[in-house]
Each structure stands twice: as structure tokens, then as C-alpha cells.
Amino acid sequence: MNYFITSGKLLMLAIWGFLIGNLFFPFPGQAALLFYIFLGLISVMHIMQLLLIYGAFAEKLKLTKADALQVFFFGVFKIWELKGRLTS
Incomplete structure (x- = not known):
């Protein structure tokens, strides 16, 4: 596991690098627009995950700023790591 x-x-690190790299060195044609949309969608999804953790587990799980940033960038992969802190 x-x-x-x-x-x-x-x-996820490679995907973020690829999508953020598109901001500085856009792909030609419609590909850049598609990757801008992907960047927006992935940002919204990861913000929703972070808000869900804060809302559902605020009193049981105290997140540091580093944990919150990792949840934003790595999403469910960091949440699986935090699951161990929640059950203990």
C-alpha cells in the first residue's frame, strides 16, 4: 500500500508540473485551453477534498499547514496517509 x-x-506531482508548466509555456492551438480547464478542475476538486476534511474531521484530526498543502496537491493519496492518524 x-x-x-x-x-x-x-x-500527481508530474500532473501538477505539466499543468502549471502550461501556464508559462502554453501548448499550441486548442491544447492549451484544454489544459487550462484541467488545471481549474483539478484545483476545484482538491479544494473540495480539503474542505470536506476540515468539515467532517475538524475535531478529530488537526491538520497543519503542511498537511493541508499536501492534501491540496496530492489529494486522496495524502488522505490515505492521514487515515492512520484518524483511527489512532
Whole structure:
């Protein structure tokens, strides 16, 4: 399971790099617009995940700023890591 989480985090890091790189070096034609839309969607989804964690587990799980940033960038892969802190 730990290998899966690490692989997922590396994949998300590559996706974020690709999408943010498109802001500075846009792809030609309609591809840039598509990647702007993907960047917006992934940002909204990860903000929703972060708000869901704050709303559902605020009294049981205290997130540091570093944890919150990792949830934003890595999404469900960081949430799986935090699950261990929630059950103990």
C-alpha cells in the first residue's frame, strides 16, 4: 500500500508540473485551453477534498499547514496517509 501511495504522489506531482508548466509555456492551438480547464478542475476538486476534511474531521484530526498543502496537491493519496492518524 505504501508503494501505491508513493507512486500516486509522484504521478500527481508530474500532473501538477505539466499543468502549471502550461501556464508559462502554453501548448499550441486548442491544447492549451484544454489544459487550462484541467488545471481549474483539478484545483476545484482538491479544494473540495480539503474542505470536506476540515468539515467532517475538524475535531478529530488537526491538520497543519503542511498537511493541508499536501492534501491540496496530492489529494486522496495524502488522505490515505492521514487515515492512520484518524483511527489512532
